Amino acid sequence: MSDKNQNWLDKNTFHHGEFWDILKLVEEKEKKGLKISLCIPTLNEEKTIGKEVLILRSELMDRYPLIDEFAVIDSGSSDKTLEVARNFGADVYLASDILPEVGDKRGKGENLWKAIHQLKGDVICYVDADISNIHPRFVYGLVAPLIRRDEVHYVKAFYDRPLNYSSGLRSSGGGRVTEILIRPLFSLFYPELTNIVQPLSGEYAARREVLEIIPFPIGYGVETSHLLDLYEKYGLEAFAQTDLDRRVHRNQTTNALGKMSFGILQTFFNRLHLQGKIDQIPDMETFYRRFEVEDGAYSQIVQEVVEEERPPMIEIEGYLRKRHGS
Amino acid sequence: MTIDTTSKELTLESLLKKIPSLIENLRETRDTYLTDAVLMGEIPAPTFGEEERIRLVLDRFRENGLDDPEVDDFGNASGILPGAEGRSSILVMAHADSVFSPETRHVINVGSDHITGPGIADNAIGMAAVVGLPKLLDRLGIKLKDDLLLLINAKSLGRANLEGARGFLETKQRPIRAGVCVEGAEQGRLSYSGLGALRGEITLRLPKNYDWNSFGAAGAISHMTRFVSQIMEIPVPKEPKTKLVFGELHSGSSFNTSPRKGFLRFEVTSEGDEVIEEMEGKIKELCEQYSLESDTNVDLEVVAKRQNCGIPFTHPLVKTTRSIMAESGITPKVDPSTGDLNALIRAGHPGVTLGLTTAENLREDNETIHLEPLYAGMAQLITLLQAIDLELCEL
Numbered sequence: 001m002s003d004k005n006q007n008w009l010d011k012n013t014f015h016h017g018e019f020w021d022i023l024k025l026v027e028e029k030e031k032k033g034l035k036i037s038l039c040i041p042t043l044n045e046e047k048t049i050g051k052e053v054l055i056l057r058s059e060l061m062d063r064y065p066l067i068d069e070f071a072v073i074d075s076g077s078s079d080k081t082l083e084v085a086r087n088f089g090a091d092v093y094l095a096s097d098i099l100p101e102v103g104d105k106r107g108k109g110e111n112l113w114k115a116i117h118q119l120k121g122d123v124i125c126y127v128d129a130d131i132s133n134i135h136p137r138f139v140y141g142l143v144a145p146l147i148r149r150d151e152v153h154y155v156k157a158f159y160d161r162p163l164n165y166s167s168g169l170r171s172s173g174g175g176r177v178t179e180i181l182i183r184p185l186f187s188l189f190y191p192e193l194t195n196i197v198q199p200l201s202g203e204y205a206a207r208r209e210v211l212e213i214i215p216f217p218i219g220y221g222v223e224t225s226h227l228l229d230l231y232e233k234y235g236l237e238a239f240a241q242t243d244l245d246r247r248v249h250r251n252q253t254t255n256a257l258g259k260m261s262f263g264i265l266q267t268f269f270n271r272l273h274l275q276g277k278i279d280q281i282p283d284m285e286t287f288y289r290r291f292e293v294e295d296g297a298y299s300q301i302v303q304e305v306v307e308e309e310r311p312p313m314i315e316i317e318g319y320l321r322k323r324h325g326s
Numbered sequence: 327m328t329i330d331t332t333s334k335e336l337t338l339e340s341l342l343k344k345i346p347s348l349i350e351n352l353r354e355t356r357d358t359y360l361t362d363a364v365l366m367g368e369i370p371a372p373t374f375g376e377e378e379r380i381r382l383v384l385d386r387f388r389e390n391g392l393d394d395p396e397v398d399d400f401g402n403a404s405g406i407l408p409g410a411e412g413r414s415s416i417l418v419m420a421h422a423d424s425v426f427s428p429e430t431r432h433v434i435n436v437g438s439d440h441i442t443g444p445g446i447a448d449n450a451i452g453m454a455a456v457v458g459l460p461k462l463l464d465r466l467g468i469k470l471k472d473d474l475l476l477l478i479n480a481k482s483l484g485r486a487n488l489e490g491a492r493g494f495l496e497t498k499q500r501p502i503r504a505g506v507c508v509e510g511a512e513q514g515r516l517s518y519s520g521l522g523a524l525r526g527e528i529t530l531r532l533p534k535n536y537d538w539n540s541f542g543a544a545g546a547i548s549h550m551t552r553f554v555s556q557i558m559e560i561p562v563p564k565e566p567k568t569k570l571v572f573g574e575l576h577s578g579s580s581f582n583t584s585p586r587k588g589f590l591r592f593e594v595t596s597e598g599d600e601v602i603e604e605m606e607g608k609i610k611e612l613c614e615q616y617s618l619e620s621d622t623n624v625d626l627e628v629v630a631k632r633q634n635c636g637i638p639f640t641h642p643l644v645k646t647t648r649s650i651m652a653e654s655g656i657t658p659k660v661d662p663s664t665g666d667l668n669a670l671i672r673a674g675h676p677g678v679t680l681g682l683t684t685a686e687n688l689r690e691d692n693e694t695i696h697l698e699p700l701y702a703g704m705a706q707l708i709t710l711l712q713a714i715d716l717e718l719c720e721l
Contacts, residue, residue, distance in 0.1 A: 048435070
């Protein structure tokens with residue numbers, strides 16, 4: 001692993017425990033005159049939205065005023081999501097009511113995009129609605145690097161701190177789509193982005209000035225496109241990532257993951273095309289990159305995977321001789 | 327300062343009049359205590375394993391500006407909200423431990439009108455009410471004369487035999503005017519006496535040289551069944567009120583292997599200490615008799631034993647509590663406690679136990695509390711603290 005990558009990991013990878021003093025964060029935020037908005041995109045999340053609004057509002061607006069604005073932006077839930085969210089004090093918006101002149105598209109990315117228009121903050125923090133072990137760290141862990149480090153523009157979450165087992169190290173897993181699709185793709189085309197432990201995590205915080213200049217796929221590709229677009233504009237230094245420990249959420253079926261992968265691939269190839277990489281595919285990388293952790297330190301494991309090929313058997317002289325005797 | 331009866335009545339009346347608006351205020355400020363209930367409730371805290379939950383309580387005590395926040399040698403968290411005069415203290419306590427093992431998925435769900443999750447009623451919401459008192463009193467503009475001594479006690483349930491509360495009360499030397507034990511459920515609960523109780527564990531073992539032929543197909547399960555039947559033949563008197571509960575019985579692990587060991591947990595509660603002594607003696611005798619007659623080893627271990635104690639129904643603390651409950655729209659249900667109140671009263675302090683709200687599925691994974699009754703439940707607690715502070719509950 002290059003010194004540059006390790007240096008980035010050491011400098012830009014945090015653990016939420018580093019930011020436990022929320023009061024201090026509030027003071028630093030106020031000193032810098034930053035306003036922070038929290039957005040939860042929803043579609044039929046009545047089971048978990050109540051707890052998210054209750055805890056995040058109570059802890060991060062009432063007890064410690066880290067968040068200045070808290071909005072739920074909904075795609076048209078047919079359950080009690082809106083009622084429950086409103087009941088616990090969130091500002092609730094229908095995505096279709098925001099910027100009606102541009103029309104209404106259905107998807108999480110639509111809600112995230114319209115949040116930029118609706119919300120006032122200099123920093124917007126996005127948190128998915130399906131987290132059953134919600135805790136204030138899901139927000140302060142993400143906004144803290146933006147408060148502390150001016151050169152950081154975009155902070156991703158990652159979870160499930162790997163543990164040491166008696167059988168050895170457990171690799172730092174993303175989701176199935178991350179490990180099977182995204183990490184191999186990034187290893188091939190954007191090796192530096194493999195430093196992001198969980199590129200598809202639904203929780204991230206970013207400065208308005210970077211969110212407003214990038215397009216938003218409305219579906220599954222939104223997280224991938226953010227990384228590719230901001231990496232193209234600012235390089236890896238604009239990113240940071242925070243370990244938020246455990247995240248408990250719904251498990252998706254393999255079919256759903258297939259659909260998700262299909263959407264992500266569309267976004268990915270779209271970016272390759274836009275960035276001129278589809279017509280002039282560079283020499284492909286042969287290094288596969290994944291993560292391990294030991295004693296709290298993250299390191300990238302690089303393995304060379306060379307897919308060598310044999311020619312058709314019919315081109316082999318020995319084969320022809322045997323078959324045809326010539 | 328002595329307050330004459332008429333003046334006391336007028337003071338109480340004035341407090342009671344404020345209850346409806348207090349209920350509304352507590353509805354508005356519910357985030358304070360509901361959030362703590364969820365955050366604390368999601369930390370597993372089996373009896374003897376409450377440390378992590380207690381750590382969060384201590385953080386909250388610090389954040390809420392209490393004096394002397396500490397965890398004592400018994401694992402209890404306590405802190406003091408100083409009163410305007412501070413000549414005496416009012417103790418408000420809630421137990422931290424729950425019946426759920428750490429393996430239980432401690433996830434709490436919040437709905438519009440209810441909260442569901444293991445231990446939310448017993449006793450996450452009770453703890454949250456106590457922990458949130460400094461902020462609530464501040465928001466409500468209530469300043470007490472007495473110090474408020476807040477205690478979240480560990481090691482209360484089951485085998486712990488109130489160890490945390492007893493340890494705290496034995497070592498914390500402060501003048502205590504009265505104490506209130508807070509339980510999440512059931513609303514209307516009014517305990518002013520501690521019920522005498524005996525908790526025992528009986529283990530039946532077949533010896534290594536057990537003669538299976540002499541006694542037929544009698545593995546530990548058959549023996550336990552017969553043994554339990556024999557215990558049930560011990561007369562349980564109606565007067566004084568006495569109850570025998572078999573709480574847990576297990577033995578064996580497969581279809582076709584005769585188990586060699588059986589285990590029974592039971593509790594005897596009685597308003598008569600002599601009845602408890604007598605029942606204990608009889609069960610002990612039965613263990614010996616059964617061992618000898620059946621060639622098994624039956625052992626009784628008494629894991630908890632406590633005597634009856636209480637303050638009279640006519641005590642001003644009880645009388646005032648009843649008035650407050652009535653004004654809050656809560657129907658009192660007198661229920662002697664087998665919990666922390668026992669330790670409080672035996673330490674010489676007048677006290678009551680209150681339940682905050684209605685609940686269902688108690689001690690199951692989907693334990694649920696209802697939010698609407700909770701605001702009145704919180705109002706009864708806060709009004710009672712004010713009444714104690716105003717010396718309306720003194721003999």
